[in-house]
Amino acid sequence: MLKLYSTRSSGNAYKVRLALAHLRLAFTEIEIDIFAGENRTPEFLALNPEGRVPLLQLEDGTILAESNAILFYLAEDTGLVPAGRRGRAEVLRWMFFEQNNHEPGIAQARFWLREVRGGRELRTHDVDRWMEEGYGALAIMERHLAGRAFFVGESLTVADLALYPHTLLAPEGDFDLAPFDNVRAWLNRVAAQPGHMPMDWRPLRYAA
Amino acid sequence: MLKLYSTRSSGNAYKVRLALAHLRLAFTEIEIDIFAGENRTPEFLALNPEGRVPLLQLEDGTILAESNAILFYLAEDTGLVPAGRRGRAEVLRWMFFEQNNHEPGIAQARFWLREVRGGRELRTHDVDRWMEEGYGALAIMERHLAGRAFFVGESLTVADLALYPHTLLAPEGDFDLAPFDNVRAWLNRVAAQPGHMPMDWRPLRYAA
Numbered sequence: 120m121l122k123l124y125s126t127r128s129s130g131n132a133y134k135v136r137l138a139l140a141h142l143r144l145a146f147t148e149i150e151i152d153i154f155a156g157e158n159r160t161p162e163f164l165a166l167n168p169e170g171r172v173p174l175l176q177l178e179d180g181t182i183l184a185e186s187n188a189i190l191f192y193l194a195e196d197t198g199l200v201p202a203g204r205r206g207r208a209e210v211l212r213w214m215f216f217e218q219n220n221h222e223p224g225i226a227q228a229r230f231w232l233r234e235v236r237g238g239r240e241l242r243t244h245d246v247d248r249w250m251e252e253g254y255g256a257l258a259i260m261e262r263h264l265a266g267r268a269f270f271v272g273e274s275l276t277v278a279d280l281a282l283y284p285h286t287l288l289a290p291e292g293d294f295d296l297a298p299f300d301n302v303r304a305w306l307n308r309v310a311a312q313p314g315h316m317p318m319d320w321r322p323l324r325y326a327a
Numbered sequence: 328m329l330k331l332y333s334t335r336s337s338g339n340a341y342k343v344r345l346a347l348a349h350l351r352l353a354f355t356e357i358e359i360d361i362f363a364g365e366n367r368t369p370e371f372l373a374l375n376p377e378g379r380v381p382l383l384q385l386e387d388g389t390i391l392a393e394s395n396a397i398l399f400y401l402a403e404d405t406g407l408v409p410a411g412r413r414g415r416a417e418v419l420r421w422m423f424f425e426q427n428n429h430e431p432g433i434a435q436a437r438f439w440l441r442e443v444r445g446g447r448e449l450r451t452h453d454v455d456r457w458m459e460e461g462y463g464a465l466a467i468m469e470r471h472l473a474g475r476a477f478f479v480g481e482s483l484t485v486a487d488l489a490l491y492p493h494t495l496l497a498p499e500g501d502f503d504l505a506p507f508d509n510v511r512a513w514l515n516r517v518a519a520q521p522g523h524m525p526m527d528w529r530p531l532r533y534a535a
Contacts, residue, residue, distance in 0.1 A: 169467060185420040192416035208400035212393040219426040244452055259377060
């Protein structure tokens with residue numbers, strides 16, 4: 120069975136869990152508590168020397184890293200990845216945007232303010248930069264979603280699944296989504312898709 | 328013919344020019360001088376509201392954005408992208424690493440120190456962070472390349488083409504590559520591949 124090394128509060132891990140839910144793939148989930156250093160044990164570093172989650176272990180033991188690469192792997196040849204070459208390029212465009220422009224600001228703000236509870240004062244300069252970058256990314260999403268139901272084409276793709284978790288969680292990083300009508304409508308649309316699962320979803324098979 | 332909107336000093340644009348060279352695809356190159364604001368003209372913003380290069384315009388007018396998505400588009404079904412699903416996931420893993428862990432530190436340090444010539448003093452905190460992130464990415468590359476000729480499999484892929492430009496240019500951002508033997512050997516190996524072109528390469532057909 121597929122084995123997912125995941126941290127429940129991680130937006131990047133939620134992406135993969137969402138894709139697995141949509142594709143109705145059974146998997147064993149292994150919770151890695153990064154605040155307890157479980158991503159720094161010799162066992163975990165043997166799987167991924169970078170010490171990062173999520174990791175997906177295939178049945179033959181192969182390890183796949185990087186949430187968006189895992190999403191593309193799982194969804195190739197399914198309705199979540201367009202069949203055409205140009206559509207795949209569009210999907211990848213938004214997935215690279217997510218990793219280069221969206222996640223760095225939004226997820227770091229959330230991690231520092233909400234998970235570490237570090238406050239604004241200790242890292243005012245960084246928090247200001249994360250907010251600026253994050254709002255810039257949200258503005259690009261808002262413009263792109265004008266008149267569109269999903270990021271690429273007419274139905275849900277891995278581009279939506281890649282962008283959904285950190286956008287949903289942005290308010291935990293002090294982002295105000297109120298001005299972003301199209302983004303909020305899109306969040307609701309993604310959550311209303313058949314097969315969608317909330318972040319606290321636990322799969323039927325769960326590692327002890 | 329393919330039309331590439333490119334900035335000659337941009338590592339992200341060089342990725343696409345490298346892929347086009349390897350694939351021996353003819354293209355028209357339109358130089359966008361971002362320091363002269365040519366990425367902020369109404370004409371350019373009509374092509375890409377984000378005002379970023381590179382952009383690839385296909386013969387039917389379709390615009391593709393994000394350097395790594397363009398690379399994957401151009402190279403699908405060629406030797407630069409593995410034929411197997413797992414190999415494609417590995418290639419995408421390193422391309423997402425490049426956009427999330429590698430380019431942000433290394434390219435921003437180079438842009439500020441070399442292109443803007445802003446110096447360390449005005450942005451000491453940012454430069455320190457870029458250096459730390461960039462050296463972290465180089466260390467991951469150095470470890471991965473131990474005993475490997477290329478990032479994925481036994482031959483050149485778009486993973487190498489995505490990582491090559493900003494690694495080659497890292498010294499312009501004050502990074503010292505001397506401690507990274509495997510990375511330097513890999514840079515030389517990539518540059519020795521048939522079809523490789525240097526950054527100052529100009530294609531035969533060049534827009535007036």
